[in-house]
Amino acid sequence: MRARVPQFLHLPPQVLWFDTHELLILVAAYIGSLFLKGYAWVGMMALAVVVIRFKRQKPRGYIAHLFYRAGLFQLKHYPAPIASRFDE
Numbered sequence: 001m002r003a004r005v006p007q008f009l010h011l012p013p014q015v016l017w018f019d020t021h022e023l024l025i026l027v028a029a030y031i032g033s034l035f036l037k038g039y040a041w042v043g044m045m046a047l048a049v050v051v052i053r054f055k056r057q058k059p060r061g062y063i064a065h066l067f068y069r070a071g072l073f074q075l076k077h078y079p080a081p082i083a084s085r086f087d088e
Contacts, residue, residue, distance in 0.1 A: 021063060022052050
């Protein structure tokens with residue numbers, strides 16, 4: 001049995017043509033539409049499409065850096081985004 005070696009090892013895994021971050025956006029929109037019921041699924045999926053298009057126009061890691069800058073995500077061994085001084 002032969003295993004397939006990916007062409008680029010640094011690229012994130014994909015399902016169909018979506019990478020893992022885009023899949024999480026779609027799953028979050030789907031779960032949000034389940035809570036809102038009715039025709040809210042149209043708006044949630046439209047919002048997911050807009051976010052995915054915005055994400056694809058930016059460099060890889062842009063959304064994670066936005067979360068770090070907003071203070072929603074902390075990087076290990078790095079100062080907080082609001083720190084004005086950092087001593088090593």
